[in-house]
Amino acid sequence: MAETAKQTREFQAETKQLLDLMIHSIYTNREIFLRELISNSSDAIDKVRFNALTNQDLLEGTSEFEIYLLPDEDTKTLTISDNGMGMTYNEVIENIGTIAKSGTKAFLQKLKDSGSATDNELIGQFGVGFYSAFMVADKVTLVTRAPGQAKGVRWESIGDGTYTIEECEKETRGTTIILSLRAEYCSPENSEENFLNKYTLQNLVKKYSDYIRYPIKMNFINEEKERDSEGKIIEDAPVVKTTEVRTLNSMTPLWTKNKSQITPDEYNNLYKELFHDWEDPLEIIHSKVEGAVEYTTLLFVPARAPFDFYQREATSGIRLYSKNVFVMDNYKDLLPEYLRFVRGIVDSPDFSLNISRELLQHSAQLKKVGKNLEKSVLKSLEAMLSKDRAKYERFWKEYGKAIKSGVYSDFSSREKLQDLLLFPTSSSDELVTLADYISRMPEGQSVIYYATGKDRSSVERLPQMEILREKGIEVIYLLDRVDEFAIDALSQYNDKKFQSISRGDLKLDDVSSDSKKETDELSKENESLLTAVKEQLAGKVADVKISSRLKSSPVCLISDDNGISISMEQILSEMDKSMFKARRILELNPTHDVFKALKNTFEKDANSEAFKDYCELLYGQALLLEGLTPDDPISFAKKVASLMAGTK
Incomplete structure (x- = not known):
């Protein structure tokens, strides 16, 4: 097989922007x-170890x-x-040279949209991974070889928007990254950011990578x-140099320890290490279960949702281990979809x-574990809501849509999630629960x-709010697209x-029979007018009524109780489901001067253009009030202009 010649390639435009940001101090915390x-090295070892279960040749x-650090x-x-x-x-080109793999487009957009975002927020949402090397290096060289390959691959870039790639000799499998450090990051005077200082490196490994499950080693010269024979130093003897290989991390799986022996910092550091986040988790759930099914679980609720959390391609899930040995990553079927965070x-x-995802899907043991985990997470959220409302509201801001999606997409979960x-x-200026609302109902x-x-x-500003505001009745606001789906799915709460x-x-129970009688009488009195308006708006509204x-x-503009609402119709239309239509009803205020003008125009000439325009204008106004x-x-604007000019 002929050796592939050295090539020079260009990064995508977004990659160039990212590299420029890295080089010019996007992060103040360069040690990351x-x-x-x-972490990338640990993931690569996880991968070969797992794949070797079915292919020892790897x-x-x-x-x-x-x-190894050198x-x-x-x-x-x-x-x-x-x-x-x-x-x-090809994997080097795909994973290192192609920016689409890192979510950088969204990363760059986040930078533009939020000038106040902290380092931790951004690194937590967008794992820039390999590219972070350019924060401290003038040149980055990567030498790698996959198992079974005759040749290795050498990749190199100085962060100028291009990179070179060629085949090379490499005896062992794995990846070596060589950072040619900038002068300020290898200066003895810069004690905190001298990344050639072995004790600085040792401290950073302890700080960030102590729970990596593979030994992180480095040579120390003693x-x-x-x-002499008694162990005393011989003063005039020459100095002897010896090399000691030290393991810098503890490698002890934290979840195997008793909760009482684990500090909050240890939990937080493990979470950051495992899931490449730079903020402490919002909630930690650690438990050990013994019985028919034995397992230990350590769950985290991240402080922030990833940038792609509500996109279909978002990756999430639970890591599975057997006796501290990694089995599978991102297993999604353990928890319901609404807890995918x-x-x-x-x-x-x-x-x-040696188990496949297909076998896991049919595992009765795993299903039982999943149900127990679901209960644990919901119990933790309930406790957070009752004991630390501010913390729960931070959770809700990030993951509320996921919880609401569980209400309408998972029938069995509605009762669990409604509270x-x-x-x-x-x-209220504060968010309220349904229980809060019920407790305040008159x-x-x-x-x-x-x-x-x-x-x-x-x-x-909705006209429908007027009478409820007047009567002091509290109204829940549904401002998210998913809210009405959830409310429709619930149907009722506490009867x-x-x-x-x-x-x-x-259903205003305090409306007097006299008011209802008056509305009925007005409807009967104006029956011919209402019929004429309905005929003029045929195909647009199903009925025209006197409003109470x-x-x-x-x-x-309202919809009747049968069928979907007008707002739901709009949402479904945006989802290319325009076959679902609300049954629209136009309600007129009989005490308003506009109604009197409409009635006068109708009584003068029910077939006049002026009456037809009034009907269209009222319908257009009702639409605008609904947003x-x-x-x-264009026709609506012309009719308004004609009316203002007095030509109608």
């Missing part, structure tokens, strides 16, 4: 590069795994090497004079080391009122049904 590279006779003051280089999986020529490990002696829901309301209120809209101000202020009868809910507004665009904006 070491943790990133060590080990190439070496089953002792290690990560600082060299003469060449001003720091080398990080491992005997993990290594990469092929200088000592000879000693939970990260952590489950270690059980009952797990087989975890939070909503803004008309009566005597006689029979339903839970809600309103949908894009934001708080748009909901508060109180949910009632949209824009659907059907408002309007106070100052002339018109509103919708009139069917024909």
Whole structure:
């Protein structure tokens, strides 16, 4: 096989931007590069170790795994090497040269959108991994070989937007990264950021990588004079130099210890190490279960959702171990979809080391573990809500949509999740639970009122809110696209049904029989007018009624109790499900001057253009009040202009 010649390639445009940001101090905490590279090495060893369970040839006779650090003051280089999986020529191009693998487009957009984001926020959401090397190095060289490959691959870049790649000789599998450090990061005067200083490196490994499960080694030179037979130093003897290979990390799996022996910092450091985050987790759940199924679990709720959390391609899941040996990463079927934000490990002696995802899906033991974990997470969230509301609201800000999705997508979970829901309301600046709302309901209120809209101000401007505001009735605001799906799925809470202020009868129990009688009489008195408006708006509305809910507004658009709501119709339309239509009802305020003008125009000439325009304008106004665009904006604007000019 002919050797591939050395090539020079260009990074994508986004990669160039990223490298430029790395080089020009995007992060103040430059030492993070070491943790990133060590974590990559650990992942590579995990991969070869797991794959070797079914293919021993991958080990190439070496089953002792290690990560080695080699600082060299003469060449001003720091080398990080491992005997993990290594990469092929094409894998180097795909994983190192192609930026799409790192989520950098979203990373760069986040930088533009949020100038206040901290280092920790960004590194937690976007694992820049390998590219962090350019924060401290003028040149980065990568030499790698995958098991079974005759040749290795050499990759090199100075961070100028290009890189070279060629085949090379490499005797052992794995990856070696050589950082040619910038002068300021190998200066003896810069004690904290001298990354050639072995004690600085030792401290950084202890700080960030102590729980990496493979030994991280480094050579130390000991200088000592000879000693006599009694162990005393011989003063005039020459100094003898010896090399000592030290393991810098403890490698003790934290989850095997008793909870009382583990400090919060130890938990936090393990989480950051395992899941490449730079913020402490919001919540930690550590438990050991013995019985028919024996397992230890250590779960974390991250402080922030990843940038791609609500995208289909987002990766998440639980790490499975058997007797501290890694079995599988990102196993998604252990917890329900709505808890996909939970990260952590489950270690059980009952797990087989050689097991496929397909077999795991049918494992009765694993299903039982999953149900127990679900209960543990929900119990922890309930405790957080009752004991630390501020902390729970931070959780809700990040993962509330996931919990709400569980309400409408998982029938069996609705009761479990309903008390975890939070909503803004008309009566509070704080988020409230459904239980909070029920506790504040006045005597006689029979339903839970809600309103949908894009934001708080748009909901508060809805004409349907007027009568409820006047009566001092609290209204739940549904401002997320998923909210109405969740409310429809719940249907009721504590025997109180949910009632949209824009659907059907408002069920205001304190409305007097006289008011209802008056509305009925007005409807009968104006029956011919209502019929004429309905005919004029045929195909747009299903009915036209006299309103009992309007106070100052002339018109509103509602849907009846049967079928979907108008807001749901809009959401489904955006999802290319436009076959679902709301049954729209136009309600008119009989006390408003506009109604009187409409009635006068109708009585003068029911077939006039002016009456037809009034009908269209009222419908267009009702759409605008709902946050919708009139069917024909140009025609609507012309009718408004004509009306203002007095030509109609």
